Amino acid sequence: MRLNCPLCGDRDLREFTYYGASVYADRPEGGWSEAWDDLLHLRDNPAGETNDLWYHELGCSAWIEVSRNTVTHAISDTRLLAERKPAAKGAKA
Amino acid sequence: MRYSGLSVLKEGLFGNKGWKPVWREPEPKAEYDIIIIGGGGHGLATAYYLAKNHGLTNIAVLEKGYLGSGNVGRNTTIVRANYFLPGNSEFYSHSLKLWEGLERDLNYNVMHSQRGIINLFHSDGQRDAFARRGNAMVNQGDDAELLDREGVRRLVPYLDFEQTRFPIYGGLYHRRGGTARHDAVAWGFARGADQRGVDLIQNCEVTGIDIVDGRVTGVQTTRGAIRAKKVGIIAAGRSGQVAAMAGMRLPIESHILQAYVTEGLKPVIDHVVTYGMGHFYISQSDKGGLVFGGDLDFYASYAARGNLPMLEHVMEAGMTLMPMIGKAKILRTWGGIVDMTPDGSPIIDKTDVGGLYIDCGWNYGGFKATPASGWCMAHLIATGEPHEVARRFRLDRFRTGHLLDEEGTGSQHNLH
């Protein structure tokens, strides 16, 4: 598998460290609530298109949001987490 | 029909013409008392124990592919009871005891082989952690021994004790651990359930779960609607999709776990050996293939196939630990879809929907749990109460913080 790092270009899977679904970036405010359960635990876990978080650990240290198909492993898009668009933020819905 | 050495002799003399179908192929009925979604190891075991322990037989197991087509037929066949945390300890202890009587209970040889598991450790800190775990195993009533380096050498002299990257300090030896023939487990439970009247329905995919006034009333399938008073979801890596039909989101992310097997070789590895530093474990099947497991590919996936980095990493670990396997050749690689939870422990619980139960979140350790998972899920469905040894496997424990995190790696699904 190869991922296109927005900063470094097309790189092999082994340069990256995976976190999980990108809903983990949607940190709620305040004390413990259902929203925190969503952040930490609950997942849509789709068999199909998903957005997830990858860290270019053996590269530029950028966290990247990757649009990816969990059935075919096809990658349709990558973007810097820091530049994540609001549209992609709705991945949870 | 009953299997025995005598039946094999008799049938052999008469051309093996008399062997009966191992299960029926019934058409689905319009209604059952209980529907189990998922004809894998855990689903079949649940149906078997519902019939055997609770006398409930008006049951259908719905399987979208063939029986045992999921992880029960794709794993590395390890059976063990070597957990640390209360909650896990008693459950896997119960499971191992069931394994020890499984052949005679099922009248099916699942080739449960208690050849012993050696978890190697490579530092003083790892030794302490394994000692802590081993003491918990003995506290539970199971077996554990702490081997020093020479003790390990006596059992597995073929390891590289001189040059390997992370020196071998010793091992935690679990004599009652071992392996079993994975497909046979599915077939044995299926045959046992079928003989007790359970309908095993293959090629029947559930497409919807019917809920009226907060209670489950049945399921929609590719072979029509089927009514049921109770429904159990036992769908492993596909749990998320099935639960979504009931409007649930689960604390689960599905991942690939690869496994690898070599060509057949004469006996050379007599135990299960795990490597504490390199995501590597190995055993040799009765057919002669070396069976390897490693870690997840680490990215969420439903592909049931993996990529090269983990395969290569596992083989590199093998080469530093036991270079004598270098001339063995990897014959086949495959992947299973494993249902990873945020603490690495499973869920056997009721849901907010009346009559709907769920058994999932087995991470990469579901095979050894097969009998106890079936036993406890059957108990839950039949009585409405959690079984004593599975009472901590609650669906809400992440919300409440009553976690069962053996590895201590936290709420990141792929780290367990």
Place this chain on the structure above:
Amino acid sequence: MRIEGKGLVDRSTPVGFRFDGRDYTGFQGDTLASALLASGVRVMGRSFKYHRPRGVMTAGSEEPNALVTVGRGAGQVPNVRATVQEIHSGLDARGQNAWPSVRFDVMEVNDLFAPFLSAGFYYKTFMWPRKFWESLYEPAIRRAAGLGALSRQHNDEHYEKAYAFCDLLVIGSGPAGLMAALTAGRAGADVILAEEDARMGGRLLAESHEVAGQSGADWAAGVVAELASMPNVRLMTRTTVTGAYDGGTFGALERVGLHLARPPMDLPRECFWRIVAKRAILAAGAHERPIAFANNDRPGVMMAGAVRAYVNRWGVAPGQTVAVFGNNDDAHRTVSDLGAAGIKVSALIDVREDAVAPKGVTLHAGARLVDAVGRNGLREVIVADRDGKIARIPCDCLAMSGGWNPVLHLTCHMNGRPVWREDIATFVPKPGMVPGLTVAGAANGTYSTYGCMKEGAEAASVALSELGRAQPKVDLPEAEDGAIRLRAYWEVPEPKHRAWLDFANDVTTKDVRLAAQENFRSVEHMKRYTTQGMAPDQGKSSNVAALAVLADATGRGIPETGITTFRPPYVPISVAALGAGGQGKGLAPERLTTSHQASVARGAPMIEAGLWYRPSYFPRPGEKTWRESCDREVRMVRERVGVCDVSTLGKIDIQGADAGRFLDFVYTNTFSTLKPGRVRYGLMLREDGIVMDDGTTACLGEGHYLMTTTTAAAGQVMRHLDFVAQAHCPGWDVHTISVTEQWAQFAIAGPLGRELLNTLLESPIDDAAIPFLGCGKVRVMGIEARLFRISFSGELGFEIAVPARYGAALYRDLVARAESLGGGAYGMEALNVLRIEKGFITHAEIHGRVTAFDIGLQGMVSAKKDCIGKAASERPGLTGQEREQLVGLKPVPASKPIGAGAHLFDEGAEPVRVNDQGYVTSVCWSPTLNTHLGLAFLKNGRARHATRVRLVDHLRGADVVCEVVHPVFFDAEGGRARG
């Protein structure tokens, strides 16, 4: 027997080799199989289950029978295909899975018990008595199973892995692959042409057809020569593409040195390639498939295409009298090739009633082949003609052809499913099964030479256009373009004896029918129950026939019966190749501190700390055990001064106007109030509320901080900080970078610490200049250094940091000066004792299930601000008296040793799970307090100080009463560090 004037082997270069202890001679260019066939050797293997004598069946890597062991001693390689292994002088091969030899094998007795060894018999027996499984049944089964044997010895032969990149990967160099490579090569694309064989050309080397008026082999040689002249084309022979993976990545195994008698030292045996290709063309040809009939596994029964290959390519006659059996026109081609080579053909048995007799051969059209006779080598076949007449046909070789299965395996590696083509009775790939990969030629079900060339050229043109390249005009040469005529025919009906499908795993048609009878009707159930297709050849020649038999037995069509999944690798890959580089120390990098050599020179045992190596202790003359050295080093620090390299701790430089605010967010306590020149201890949580790490962070200047992490968590913390900054703090002015390797850092601990430093610093310091938890710049050895007043020992402590290149010099100097003050270097053992005495935690305590509450640091979670992990730490399960809390333990009496990993119980309680009260995480002998000490987690522990617990270590046989105390055993007020 060799045929004069035939073949591509080099008759001027004879090559001697050994097989089963006998010497043979072949020629350069021979495989072990061709050379043995030429020498009249018929039995090359024994079957897996019944130990039937077996001869070679094929001429390629799909060989199910002729698996041999090559080499002796540590270099011995089992399960080598005789059809792939090239001979070289010194080659020492032997049969396997037999005793004493494949010619005479006592295990052949298994064949007599075949009726009782039917598919899955073992699931039905061996259940009684239970204990006998491990002690009797399983060992017997294991000994009987398996094929070749490993040597059990370490072997350090050289293997390698490599990467390659290209525009177009062409897999296979037959007519389709050569035309594809030629087309793309002429267009200037970067091409890799990978060929499994030692020689490019594929079937062109094995067939007698002419191409462009010359022999196929000559035409292929011409094309290869042109390709070799192109700088943009890389030709890789002996290279099997083994797997298709995501993102255009392919695995490939190159047999680099396996064919050489004396390979150069630097040449690997094999190399595993990861080839990243923008496009790929699979042109891997097709496998001929056998037909199931009684005793079809006799040595001498071979595939017709293999017979032609041995005749045409290697100039070997596989028999003196050959009969041909088939369901298609290829069988007729075989007859004519044999005739042209002067080999007698005793009959052609064509299952098609309308078959037309070729010249000079007796045709049995529409006949059934009812038996093959000759246990150790075929002598005759028995044929029942359409009218029922039985004919006994003498032959020592039977060339059989049941049609062809495209080599489409790679297309299935990403879960694609091939489609059934009725006209050629086989599965063919459908487009798009692997993104970027197209299939051409026989692999695509196109069997004529011209058709293959045309498809290969077209596939390359499409790839070029997708890559945005011009497509050159490449003329197709004149070549054979016949249609294949074939009648689907899988098994001779009602065989009198067993008829083999999977030769390698001894699966017969009876086994498949038994599976169906027992309702293992799914093709996957049949496979798993019978083991069909699970042998070393992975069912390459047999899977389709097996599922055809299953379809027949279950009354279904073949497409609806389905097909099992092909998984990587296409051919088996040695563990040594896939794991190349891992042997010895290669598995992971070895990280060495700048003081490494100095520590080794002082005799310190170096132990692993993650990927780092750190000194365990520094033995001095007269010290006989590590404990003596450790105790002395502890006393040295408590009484004089010690020096310890702490560079392995993670160091993260954090800068920016928002850096303080950022630290407030990642630490539980407040850092934005920290003034330049000050250091603070910080506690960091994971977002799930569990302690991630702890350490000190220094404020080096306005908006400039240096965070230290534990050695173990350095990578995790860096990843975490990057995530928090990029995910939660967009627009903040904060920058983080790891400087762990840029700075060497040494702890100087002990009452004489400042005195030692002042002998070294250009400007001496006092308590006012660098107070406790202060930091600042100093000058040492003519360079600027950073000095921190922190202590992990509880003594007056400093850590001095210099750019890493000065580390070695500074360390030597510091140790020498310490020694002159009655101190010296101390290692990890002493460091651990010092911190346990002070109740300082490490990852032995913060092991991933521990909260700030559990370690008594709940007061460090600021109520005034949010931080990572704060919300989740409020969950009810993570607080409360039932949680296990950090305590100190002192055994009673103090001299009783205790071990980390022991569990705790109430005094007098039985040591079983339900009574478990906690466990011990760290232990030591304290020379300062003259007692063993332990840190432990105990339920409701803080309320149980001054009570006693029972400590039980089943594994090491300890049962000790301990007093529960505060975890800070020594200098609870902390006066020594402040002094």
